[in-house]
Amino acid sequence: xxxxxxxxxxxxxxxxxxxxxxxxxxxxxxxxxxxxxxxxxxxxxxxxxxxxxxxxxxxxxxxxxxxxxxxxxxxxxxxxxxxxxxxxxxxxxxxxxxxxxxxxxxxxxxxxxxxxxxxxxxxxxxxxxxxxxxxxxxxxxxxxxxxxxxxxxxxxxxxxxxxxxxxxxxxxxxxxxxxxxxxxxxxxxxxxxxxxxxxxxxxxxxxxxxxxxxxxxxxxxxxxxxxxxxxxxxxxxxxxxxxxxxxxxxxxxxxxxxxxxxxxxxxxxxxxxxxxxxxxxxxxx
Amino acid sequence: xxxxxxxxxxxxxxxxxxxxxxxxxxxxxxxxxxxxxxxxxxxxxxxxxxxxxxxxxxxxxxxxxxxxxxxxxxxxxxxxxxxxxxxxxxxxxxxxxxxxxxxxxxxxxxxxxxxxxxxxxxxxxxxxxxxxxxxxxxxxxxxxxxxxxxxxxxxxxxxxxxxxxxxxxxxxxxxxxxxxxxxxxxxxxxxxxxxxxxxxxxxxxxxxxxxxxxxxxxxxxxxxxxxxxxxxxxxxxxxxxxxxxxxxxxxxxxxxxxxxxxxxxxxxxxxxxxxxxxxxxxxxxxxxx
Amino acid sequence: xxxxxxxxxxxxxxxxxxxxxxxxxxxxxxxxxxxxxxxxxxxxxxxxxxxxxxxxxxxxxxxxxxxxxxxxxxxxxxxxxxxxxxxxxxxxxxxxxxxxxxxxxxxxxxxxxxxxxxxx
Numbered sequence: 001x002x003x004x005x006x007x008x009x010x011x012x013x014x015x016x017x018x019x020x021x022x023x024x025x026x027x028x029x030x031x032x033x034x035x036x037x038x039x040x041x042x043x044x045x046x047x048x049x050x051x052x053x054x055x056x057x058x059x060x061x062x063x064x065x066x067x068x069x070x071x072x073x074x075x076x077x078x079x080x081x082x083x084x085x086x087x088x089x090x091x092x093x094x095x096x097x098x099x100x101x102x103x104x105x106x107x108x109x110x111x112x113x114x115x116x117x118x119x120x121x122x123x124x125x126x127x128x129x130x131x132x133x134x135x136x137x138x139x140x141x142x143x144x145x146x147x148x149x150x151x152x153x154x155x156x157x158x159x160x161x162x163x164x165x166x167x168x169x170x171x172x173x174x175x176x177x178x179x180x181x182x183x184x185x186x187x188x189x190x191x192x193x194x195x196x197x198x199x200x201x202x203x204x205x206x207x208x209x210x211x212x213x214x215x216x217x218x219x220x221x222x223x224x225x226x227x228x229x230x231x232x233x234x235x236x237x238x239x240x241x242x243x244x245x246x247x248x249x250x251x252x253x254x255x256x257x258x259x260x261x262x263x264x265x266x267x268x269x270x271x272x273x274x275x276x277x278x279x280x281x282x283x284x285x
Numbered sequence: 286x287x288x289x290x291x292x293x294x295x296x297x298x299x300x301x302x303x304x305x306x307x308x309x310x311x312x313x314x315x316x317x318x319x320x321x322x323x324x325x326x327x328x329x330x331x332x333x334x335x336x337x338x339x340x341x342x343x344x345x346x347x348x349x350x351x352x353x354x355x356x357x358x359x360x361x362x363x364x365x366x367x368x369x370x371x372x373x374x375x376x377x378x379x380x381x382x383x384x385x386x387x388x389x390x391x392x393x394x395x396x397x398x399x400x401x402x403x404x405x406x407x408x409x410x411x412x413x414x415x416x417x418x419x420x421x422x423x424x425x426x427x428x429x430x431x432x433x434x435x436x437x438x439x440x441x442x443x444x445x446x447x448x449x450x451x452x453x454x455x456x457x458x459x460x461x462x463x464x465x466x467x468x469x470x471x472x473x474x475x476x477x478x479x480x481x482x483x484x485x486x487x488x489x490x491x492x493x494x495x496x497x498x499x500x501x502x503x504x505x506x507x508x509x510x511x512x513x514x515x516x517x518x519x520x521x522x523x524x525x526x527x528x529x530x531x532x533x534x535x536x537x538x539x540x541x542x543x544x545x546x547x548x549x550x551x552x553x554x555x556x557x558x559x560x561x562x563x564x565x566x567x568x569x570x571x572x573x574x
Numbered sequence: 575x576x577x578x579x580x581x582x583x584x585x586x587x588x589x590x591x592x593x594x595x596x597x598x599x600x601x602x603x604x605x606x607x608x609x610x611x612x613x614x615x616x617x618x619x620x621x622x623x624x625x626x627x628x629x630x631x632x633x634x635x636x637x638x639x640x641x642x643x644x645x646x647x648x649x650x651x652x653x654x655x656x657x658x659x660x661x662x663x664x665x666x667x668x669x670x671x672x673x674x675x676x677x678x679x680x681x682x683x684x685x686x687x688x689x690x691x692x693x694x
Contacts, residue, residue, distance in 0.1 A: 008323055009296055009297070009323050009325075010295060010296015010297050010458050011295060011296040011297010011298065012296075012297065015483075037459065037460075037461070038295075038459070038483070038486075038487065040482075040483050040486075043482050043483070043486075077386070077387075077390055079343065079344065079384060079385055079386050080385070098383050098385055099364060100364050100365075100383065100385030100386075100387050101362070101364060101387065102385050102386065102387040102390060102391075105362070105387065105390070105391055106390065142461055142462065167296055167458070168322045168323060169322065169323070169424045169425065170322055170422075170425065170426065170429070171425060174380060174424075174425045190541055190544050190545060191325075191328045191329075191544055191545065191547065192301065192325045192328060192544065195323075195325060195328055196323050196325070199323060199424065202424050203424035203425055206380055206424060206425065207380065219541075221541065221545050224545070244511070244536070247481075247508070247511050247536075248511055248512060250481060251479075251480055251481040251482065251484075251511055251512035251515055252482075252512065252515075253482050
């Protein structure tokens with residue numbers, strides 16, 4: 001089973017929860033840190049990676065063999081401004097390239113060919129019980145989706161997989177949640193939390209993925225989120241009470257389970273019973 | 286007219302609450318919500334929309350089925366899995382499409398046309414604190430940097446037309462294109478951080494960006510008392526790197542309480558956060574603007 | 575020789591635009607005749623990305639052999655360097671001052687981009 005932990009807004013506790021869930025499930029669980037722009041999971045799993053794999057994409061390379069007549073078809077074909085033509089030469093800007101292959105197809109003189117280009121690494125760590133695989137994008141590269149797609153190829157065939165999704169509702173988040181069995185949306189009971197939850201729900205509706213909500217920092221204002229969830233028939237999976245100790249523990253790199261040991265059982269029930277039951281009820285399992 | 290950008294790197298640091306509080310303090314001013322992926326400022330400032338404009342960026346293909354001969358060349362060339370052939374005729378999967386245009390360029394029948402992609406809307410609104418420019422990017426849409434530029438241009442034009450002295454701009458999270466679009470050419474910036482490992486990490490990256498763009502900036506440490514040791518570490522980092530600290534704000538549930546009532550903390554003038562923010566504003570006026 | 579200056583306006587009196595890719599205008603100043611031609615940069619100014627590259631190509635295509643600006647990012651710099659266009663960085667306030675410094679040989683040729691590009 002593949003479960004993504006996402007939120008429309010940063011700072012709701014998504015990473016903290018994803019880590020705590022993986023810690024609660026322990027053996028046989030894999031945590032994927034898909035927030036490749038700012039991967040933070042490994043800050044809480046303080047061990048060196050046992051394996052690192054480079055990730056490359058295919059980008060065009062110009063062959064200066066005299067065949068280029070400077071027609072400029074490649075530059076016009078590129079919709080991402082990744083190519084510049086100077087007379088009968090072409091410059092490639094890898095950081096702008098979306099790897100669509102359009103320029104290579106457009107060139108009538110075969111002076112462009114595709115070559116690998118490193119965009120980041122995958123880091124594998126043995127966490128406390130679970131396995132952590134983090135995607136780390138190279139500084140200076142800005143396109144997360146290809147790295148996330150590579151990261152997702154390392155999903156083990158069996159066992160539970162939890163994915164810490166990038167914040168927001170843009171491409172990186174959509175790339176992460178696609179093909180998951182279930183998406184857990186983490187929110188907090190404030191008007192900001194509610195508003196960003198609505199954005200995330202709208203995004204997930206387009207992908208037709210089943211989802212549920214965890215209300216983090218639940219305090220007296222929790223009705224705000226509960227009422228909305230009831231209105232749009234979105235299951236509230238769990239409410240985690242607000243405690244200042246959590247923020248303090250997090251700021252030191254501590255685990256949620258240390259502050260709330262009882263959550264270990266709650267997470268196990270959620271992932272092994274509650275969510276499968278929801279999927280079954282919807283006829284998805 | 287001066288433009289002050291409030292930014293944080295990490296989400297949830299308190300950027301929008303601080304922007305709204307400052308707006309209440311200095312009203313009337315002009316506001317720009319540059320966090321177009323998850324615009325939240327309007328929840329606090331309750332704008333009345335005066336004008337709405339569609340925002341286009343990139344291209345979206347459309348298959349003209351009268352011309353399509355089902356050769357599936359588009360399907361075999363698309364690198365993004367954005368063309369489905371599960372049905373007889375190929376079909377575009379909009380949410381997977383990157384807008385590269387290869388399908389249209391390479392279609393032997395010229396059966397695919399490209400349209401400008403409608404990615405969102407931007408608005409001019411009136412709020413109790415002054416005119417506000419804000420936007421909404423459609424789910425899954427890209428290119429928020431360009432939309433940020435549109436929002437800022439609209440806000441600047443309004444500030445000039447109305448003769449306002451201050452443009453307050455609420456920045457997007459991260460350090461990507463949207464942040465740079467919000468940062469280039471501003472007069473000053475406040476970086477809001479919190480004493481956590483990720484808060485500090487992200488603050489350093491934004492600070493580096495601001496240095497590169499030669500923007501005068503200072504740091505605000507929010508929720509400073511959550512972890513006094515880390516707050517001290519942030520302060521020490523700032524001293525070492527010659528970065529000014531505009532002030533600190535203690536952790537206070539009043540932010541959440543006020544937010545729930547759609548208010549800013551300035552509406553509780555005697556509260557600790559309101560006092561802290563007044564001091565920050567005084568400091569900003571003296572040292573930054 | 576043609577020299578491209580980044581400008582906020584459309585003549586040498588106007589302030590120098592410190593940005594290259596997103597400069598408001600380019601002023602093509604002919605060092606032999608002193609004539610000034612205005613190249614508008616509106617299209618590039620509004621590009622979501624790649625403004626530096628496009629602006630650099632534009633300047634190259636219009637025959638400039640040198641660029642005088644405030645700052646230059648790495649992508650634009652690479653295009654200019656590959657095209658053999660020299661880049662001079664200055665804090666001069668307007669076009670006249672920039673040209674005076676250029677003529678006096680007081681502008682130093684940049685060996686590398688001085689600001690990071692957008693995608694950092």
